Amino acid sequence: MSSVRRIPAPTLERLAAYLTCLREMQEEGVAKVSSEALGKRAGNNAAQVRKDLSHLGQFGKPGVGYEVGPLRDRIVRALGLSGGHKVLLVGAGSLGRALARYQGFRREGFEICALFDNDPQKVGHKVGGLEVFPVEEIATRNRELRAAIGIIAAPGPAAQAIAGALVEAGVTCILNFAPVRLRVAKHVAVRAVDLSRELAVLSHWLSRRGRE
Amino acid sequence: MSSVRRIPAPTLERLAAYLTCLREMQEEGVAKVSSEALGKRAGNNAAQVRKDLSHLGQFGKPGVGYEVGPLRDRIVRALGLSGGHKVLLVGAGSLGRALARYQGFRREGFEICALFDNDPQKVGHKVGGLEVFPVEEIATRNRELRAAIGIIAAPGPAAQAIAGALVEAGVTCILNFAPVRLRVAKHVAVRAVDLSRELAVLSHWLSRRGRE
Numbered sequence: 440m441s442s443v444r445r446i447p448a449p450t451l452e453r454l455a456a457y458l459t460c461l462r463e464m465q466e467e468g469v470a471k472v473s474s475e476a477l478g479k480r481a482g483n484n485a486a487q488v489r490k491d492l493s494h495l496g497q498f499g500k501p502g503v504g505y506e507v508g509p510l511r512d513r514i515v516r517a518l519g520l521s522g523g524h525k526v527l528l529v530g531a532g533s534l535g536r537a538l539a540r541y542q543g544f545r546r547e548g549f550e551i552c553a554l555f556d557n558d559p560q561k562v563g564h565k566v567g568g569l570e571v572f573p574v575e576e577i578a579t580r581n582r583e584l585r586a587a588i589g590i591i592a593a594p595g596p597a598a599q600a601i602a603g604a605l606v607e608a609g610v611t612c613i614l615n616f617a618p619v620r621l622r623v624a625k626h627v628a629v630r631a632v633d634l635s636r637e638l639a640v641l642s643h644w645l646s647r648r649g650r651e
Numbered sequence: 652m653s654s655v656r657r658i659p660a661p662t663l664e665r666l667a668a669y670l671t672c673l674r675e676m677q678e679e680g681v682a683k684v685s686s687e688a689l690g691k692r693a694g695n696n697a698a699q700v701r702k703d704l705s706h707l708g709q710f711g712k713p714g715v716g717y718e719v720g721p722l723r724d725r726i727v728r729a730l731g732l733s734g735g736h737k738v739l740l741v742g743a744g745s746l747g748r749a750l751a752r753y754q755g756f757r758r759e760g761f762e763i764c765a766l767f768d769n770d771p772q773k774v775g776h777k778v779g780g781l782e783v784f785p786v787e788e789i790a791t792r793n794r795e796l797r798a799a800i801g802i803i804a805a806p807g808p809a810a811q812a813i814a815g816a817l818v819e820a821g822v823t824c825i826l827n828f829a830p831v832r833l834r835v836a837k838h839v840a841v842r843a844v845d846l847s848r849e850l851a852v853l854s855h856w857l858s859r860r861g862r863e
Contacts, residue, residue, distance in 0.1 A: 445854060445859060446716070446850055447746025447825045451852045451855050452848055452851075452863060455845070455847065455848040455851035455852065456832065456845075456848065458851065459760045459807075459830050459831060459832070459845075459847070459848075460726040460832070460846075463807075463831065479831060480832065482832060503693060517788070517855065518852075518854050518855045518858075519707045519855050519858025519859075520851060520854050521848075521856055522858070523851075524854060524857060528675070533748075533749045533752040533753060534749050534753065535746075536749065537745045537746050537748065537749030537750075540745040541745060541746065541846070542852075543830065543846055543847055544846075544850070546847075547847050547850050547851070547854075548854070549854075565731070568738075581774055584655055585820065587857055588853060588857065595671075595675075600783065603745075611857070612856055612857055614849055614850070614853060618755065619671060619673050620668065620672070620692065620694060621692060627711075628853065628856045630848060630849045630852055632808075632844060633667070633755075634753070634755055635667065635670075635725055635755055635759050636664055636667040636668065636671075636763055637673070637826055637844060638732075638755075638756070638759050638826070639663060639666070639667035639670065639737075639759070640660055640662075640663045640664060640681060640728045640730075641824045641826060641840065641842055642730050642732050642736060642760070642799060642841055643658060643663050643729065643730045643731050643760075644732040644824055644840045645736060645800065645824055646730075646734070646822070647657060647731075647732055
């Protein structure tokens with residue numbers, strides 16, 4: 440169990456953005472950063488940065504700024520990224536296969552430990568070193584794996600049933616790529632990445648500009 | 652040029668979510684929907700739904716609700732999804748290849764018309780029927796294609812230079828999958844899909860729960 444206080448989702452998203460900036464800064468050899476400079480890089484003002492970092496407890500000196508390395512470590516701990524998490528991935532189509540091979544997951548401490556699909560043509564094949572199991576085996580496979588995170592990379596109509604199977608198997612956090620709203624029990628947290636939503640926003644902007 | 656008024660991004664995202672719900676309802680044979688029912692399905696309250704739909708102009712009768720088909724058409728038009736948009740995709744790695752084959756783009760009226768990568772091993776090969784061109788050819792290729800949307804599916808360090816090349820080629824809307832903040836001119840709109848951000852939020856939730 441962690442002693443970290445509950446941090447609201449919009450703050451978590453900004454902390455993750457700061458983490459990206461701090462990683463870049465470390466690679467550039469930057470040792471110290473002010474809330475102004477970090478804010479500028481992340482697209483927020485200094486007051487917002489200070490407010491967000493106050494969720495991590497007291498540190499940093501007014502007018503002196505933050506040390507990049509320790510600040511990065513602090514955010515990593517607050518986000519629970521230091522431990523490593525097992526992940527079940529459901530869907531071995533083009534998106535699922537890409538996610539299974541996506542290096543960013545491992546870099547952030549997420550290990551995809553099992554891959555599932557309900558297409559008999561895909562079951563038994565290997566993707567990125569992982570064998571594809573049938574969706575009906577999620578619960579039995581997860582008895583040993585004990586993963587708490589599930590990723591749904593399946594078509595919309597299949598997503599709700601998959602979510603149910605994941606929750607039944609003990610998953611409490613779902614990252615959903617299917618363009619449907621999942622109905623899940625209250626103890627389950629869902630984050631949605633909806634590409635059609637992103638496209639809709641871009642499309643509206645374009646239609647306003649009349650560029651095409 | 653469109654006569655649609657400028658709609659704020661959070662409203663656009665909710666309108667895109669309503670569109671997903673309305674599509675599901677049409678498939679289920681539902682002909683009419685109240686703002687309450689649509690809100691429940693999309694996870695918003697009825698007042699929010701009515702406020703969002705007011706951006707589309709006056710229609711719907713109090714106490715009667717909306718006709719599913721016409722409401723869907725209205726949102727499609729407001730989002731500029733009826734016309735079809737050409738898209739340049741940069742990055743032919745695992746994510747880029749998945750996006751090139753992703754059916755959702757075409758369904759929403761987005762046609763990936765050219766694929767670019769700066770890896771000589773990938774240039775000249777075909778992905779989903781498209782030949783991979785070198786990144787240096789973005790501008791010359793887009794003189795004929797005249798695409799206004801670019802998708803960046805490249806690693807973080809390469810993303811900024813790619814964004815510059817896309818903007819130089821006439822792109823005004825960018826969907827960025829690289830986990831870095833792009834610096835672009837004011838006339839360019841950027842939407843970011845950052846998987847590490849999503850994972851960070853999930854990870855914090857999990858660390859709070861102490862499930863693993």
